[in-house]
Amino acid sequence: MIDTKSKIIAAAVTCFRNNKSDTLERVAEEAGVSRRTLHRYFENRQDLIESCKNEMLNSCNKAMNEAYESDKDPIKKVRNMLFAAIEQGANYSFIKRIYEHSNYSDLDREKEFESDNVKSKWLKIIEELQKEKRINSELTVPWIFNLFGSIIETSIYAVEAGDVAKNDSKKFAWISFKGAIGLKE
Amino acid sequence: MIDTKSKIIAAAVTCFRNNKSDTLERVAEEAGVSRRTLHRYFENRQDLIESCKNEMLNSCNKAMNEAYESDKDPIKKVRNMLFAAIEQGANYSFIKRIYEHSNYSDLDREKEFESDNVKSKWLKIIEELQKEKRINSELTVPWIFNLFGSIIETSIYAVEAGDVAKNDSKKFAWISFKGAIGLKE
DNA sequence: ATTTTATGTCACATATTTGTGACATATTAC
């Protein structure tokens, strides 16, 4: 069953984004299968993590790219990318964790994240907006990038924690991000 | 040596905030002592975590309270609390992780975080500012609270990653937070 | 100098996690 593999990956993403050392037993349980079945689909822990990484990278890149293409206006591009990332929820969080504190496989960090060059597209928009003085000029691009990611995560977790409804969460995220970088529309 | 105990706690905070399942061996190594010594100061993993929790809670509460008292103006109170949290660095991150996704000891969650009622003081200021229409009225207080925490973390990690200098980081954080909530000074 | 005190090293028992083989039992396809 191809579906089992997906179920396991989804479960692993859920588990590992909160705790990279979560047991395979727990992942299997979360997926609703036995550990033995998990091991039939994935040779070992590393294999599972790699699979999650690839899947989630594809999923997120696809969503972000579509969001990027969805509009001509650069500001709407950015807004839709923000929304897309929030929609990705756990998928996005997982990727972020994998790549941020480098505790997994530090290797080919940059390469893969930029493979589909979503990040560079995003950066170009921000740089352009900053050139046009439509963004607070006191802030640096790396700061804005970090901020963008962290507002997305705030949004995702706020929904999960039941603090905010999903649509509100997206709205709040955009209001906050715009305000945070002093974006003039 | 009383200092060894502190060294171990500091090391544990560093390790556990990135990976709650990090080995005691790793913690000991980070602290520059043998695992045997660690076990002389802490009965077991749980004991160590509890100690970290208490220490960091004290440290953060103290810093935030001082920041709160440091000025009459509520906005400056908030700003200084933001700065204080950023100064706490790893300490703050550790506490945040402990309390956010509830994977440690979910027990007495609220109680302890509010024990010194820093959070409630903070909340009162925000509620008051919102009543006075000095904050974007579309946003909810829980959202703003989450945002506050996440901007602090962004700031801390931006410094650690070498993306921004510490002072810039504090400045950026404040600019961003003000903007994000539409604060009128 | 000698006694405390703190730490390190090593060995060891225990517990947990991981990965696999063997076999039973569903579920699906033909």
Place this chain on the structure above:
DNA sequence: GTAATATGTCACAAATATGTGACATAAAAT
């Protein structure tokens, strides 16, 4: 209905993590 496929259960070996006792050594205190 039978064969093929997917999954579950159980047992087990290997690896890793944890906690402790015994003893050596270094540092500090007297």
